[in-house]
Amino acid sequence: MKRFQSIVVLSLLMMSSWAVAAPQTPTPPVSYKTDVTPIIHDYCLSCHEPGGKGFEKSGLDMRTYASLMKGTKFGAIVKPGDSFTSILIQVVEGRVHASIKMPYGMSGGLAKDKIGVLKKWVDQGAKDN
Numbered sequence: 336m337k338r339f340q341s342i343v344v345l346s347l348l349m350m351s352s353w354a355v356a357a358p359q360t361p362t363p364p365v366s367y368k369t370d371v372t373p374i375i376h377d378y379c380l381s382c383h384e385p386g387g388k389g390f391e392k393s394g395l396d397m398r399t400y401a402s403l404m405k406g407t408k409f410g411a412i413v414k415p416g417d418s419f420t421s422i423l424i425q426v427v428e429g430r431v432h433a434s435i436k437m438p439y440g441m442s443g444g445l446a447k448d449k450i451g452v453l454k455k456w457v458d459q460g461a462k463d464n
Contacts, residue, residue: 365456366464367400374449375403378438389439400463415461418454427453 382389394408412422
């Protein structure tokens, strides 16, 4: 019986050491200037700058980091560190009423990989980097 217990204990120790030994790959930082700005430029800026329909309706100016972080006339749209509750992510994922899903009028919506970049940027603190 002692031999069986020793084998069980040894097996458990080996399995736990394998789990600890598995390296974690850190998520590379997302750059506002390199990764986020091109998405905003290509999919958001035509409406969300002074004179654009989105700006006129919401007050959201997406020309600069500061104006994006300021948000709309209704409040902030980015909550650094929390992509789930950030309005920016909710509207591009379509977790809002269809009338405010963004980019407005874009069939199929924003590509998942681009949404992923925005989510990572917000989750990493929405830095001006």
